[in-house]
Amino acid sequence: MPKPIHINLFIQSRGHHETAWDHPGADKRSLMDISYYVDLAKRAEAAKLDSIFFADVLMMTNDAMESGRFWPDPVIMLAAIAMQTERIGLIATGSCTYSEPYNLARQFASIDHISGGRAAWNIVTTWVEAVAANYGREHTAHGDRYEMGEEYVAAVKDLWDSWADDALVDDRSGGGVSGDLSRITPIDFKGEYYQVKGPLNVPRSPQGRPVLVQAGASDRGRDFAALHAEAIFTAHLEKETAQEFYRDIKKRAADFGRNAQQVVVLPGLNPVIGGTEAEAKENLMALNARMDPEVGRRTLSQRFAGHDFDHLDLDQPLKVSDFPEPEGLETMKSRAALIVRIVDKEGLTLRELLARFAGGRGHYTTAGTPEQIADLIQDWCDPDSAGGPAADGFNYMPPVIPALMDPFIDEVVPILQKRGLFRTEYEGETLRENLGLDRPASRFFPD
Numbered sequence: 001m002p003k004p005i006h007i008n009l010f011i012q013s014r015g016h017h018e019t020a021w022d023h024p025g026a027d028k029r030s031l032m033d034i035s036y037y038v039d040l041a042k043r044a045e046a047a048k049l050d051s052i053f054f055a056d057v058l059m060m061t062n063d064a065m066e067s068g069r070f071w072p073d074p075v076i077m078l079a080a081i082a083m084q085t086e087r088i089g090l091i092a093t094g095s096c097t098y099s100e101p102y103n104l105a106r107q108f109a110s111i112d113h114i115s116g117g118r119a120a121w122n123i124v125t126t127w128v129e130a131v132a133a134n135y136g137r138e139h140t141a142h143g144d145r146y147e148m149g150e151e152y153v154a155a156v157k158d159l160w161d162s163w164a165d166d167a168l169v170d171d172r173s174g175g176g177v178s179g180d181l182s183r184i185t186p187i188d189f190k191g192e193y194y195q196v197k198g199p200l201n202v203p204r205s206p207q208g209r210p211v212l213v214q215a216g217a218s219d220r221g222r223d224f225a226a227l228h229a230e231a232i233f234t235a236h237l238e239k240e241t242a243q244e245f246y247r248d249i250k251k252r253a254a255d256f257g258r259n260a261q262q263v264v265v266l267p268g269l270n271p272v273i274g275g276t277e278a279e280a281k282e283n284l285m286a287l288n289a290r291m292d293p294e295v296g297r298r299t300l301s302q303r304f305a306g307h308d309f310d311h312l313d314l315d316q317p318l319k320v321s322d323f324p325e326p327e328g329l330e331t332m333k334s335r336a337a338l339i340v341r342i343v344d345k346e347g348l349t350l351r352e353l354l355a356r357f358a359g360g361r362g363h364y365t366t367a368g369t370p371e372q373i374a375d376l377i378q379d380w381c382d383p384d385s386a387g388g389p390a391a392d393g394f395n396y397m398p399p400v401i402p403a404l405m406d407p408f409i410d411e412v413v414p415i416l417q418k419r420g421l422f423r424t425e426y427e428g429e430t431l432r433e434n435l436g437l438d439r440p441a442s443r444f445f446p447d
């Protein structure tokens with residue numbers, strides 16, 4: 001049996017293409033109708049996908065009106081979805097920079113209880129500069145965000161560990177107690193940024209700790225991910241950079257004394273599928289033809305910390321000097337570097353770059369038949385691939401839901417199943433079991 005592949009469904013708007021929200025093939029329901037998200041989760045569960053995922057941005061983004069991207073609280077969405085599903089993993093984003101460890105630890109422990117052990121936290125440090133104004137703050141520098149994040153994650157883990165698994169006794173025999181205080185401990189966490197007394201006010205959750213997901217990609221971010229993350233989201237425009245990332249992140253995890261197999265690497269995949277290769281390419285071209293380059297310009301500007309791209313001609317080849325130096329940015333250094341690299345390598349015009357970006361925002365976008373997409377998935381995950389594997393699975397980003405998601409669920413997944421690469425039944429009841437991740441012992445109650 002080959003190594004099983006993991007697939008997460010990344011849900012955003014009515015699909016990831018920036019024009020998906022009003023595409024004729026998009027779901028007709030309101031984006032505030034929870035039944036839309038519940039049905040998607042049920043669909044993913046019927047296909048035996050590992051998990052669903054909601055990103056989060058703590059402001060109204062500047063493309064909201066033209067791309068239908070709104071941000072209802074993802075943790076609350078998961079609570080609703082948990083009640084109507086049984087096996088699918090539930091991943092929500094939570095910001096270390098704009099929340100307190102106690103609130104977050106409590107929320108995710110609660111979702112883990114509500115879902116019977118299916119919760120995961122996508123740890124972000126929030127790169128969008130304008131968010132700071134919603135919290136009466138200045139934007140925190142890239143390195144400082146990660147320093148704060150280190151402390152934050154340590155405090156959250158301690159809070160989750162503050163109850164032993166057997167601390168909840170619920171002894172109702174008369175004169176009994178509901179919990180064993182000797183198996184619950186304060187954490188007395190004292191850091192530079194956070195002080196947390198503990199214990200948590202929620203008993204230890206079914207997975208011990210919800211699964212930790214992260215997407216750091218800069219040098220500092222990779223260390224953070226390699227040290228903490230059990231699943232890693234990552235964005236690549238080429239297999240080659242994905243292979244480099246895979247090698248590097250597994251090595252960093254091993255250097256931190258971790259078992260690198262306990263780190264599941266999931267690059268984004270944004271496939272436009274058609275019955276034939278020509279039809280798939282037409283589908284992609286038709287999608288990009290709907291794009292408004294001015295919306296793309298604004299999104300690109302946000303990626304580069306507000307840099308002005310307005311003076312650039314849409315149809316002139318871009319130069320590296322048209323972009324600010326990625327390392328000097330305090331936003332998302334790695335994605336900026338990815339964009340500059342592809343501009344340098346392929347000599348794209350601004351229009352071409354924006355088209356590339358409109359679908360996957362820097363994630364791998366391709367057009368092909370179901371067989372070709374299955375081949376690509378198999379190839380990237382092949383441990384014997386020349387240059388090494390690029391992935392343990394994928395963060396699947398449907399371009400338009402449901403029109404361009406149906407062929408993935410109905411055709412690509414069954415091909416992978418037939419090849420023995422993807423499960424036909426869930427391995428277990430918790431997300432940890434399905435991702436092949438160990439259940440961590442409490443730091444305070446290791447027995």
Ligand SMILES: Cc1cc2nc3c(=O)[nH]c(=O)nc-3n(C[C@H](O)[C@H](O)[C@H](O)COP(=O)(O)O)c2cc1C
Binds near residue numbers: 056
């Ligand atoms: C699939 C994926 C999803 C992400 N979701 C979010 C998100 O919801 N909110 C957020 O602020 N950042 C999000 N990020 C950004 C990452 O947290 C991180 O900032 C980014 O990968 C850049 O890392 P770097 O700052 O180390 O370069 C996401 C990244 C990826 C690849």
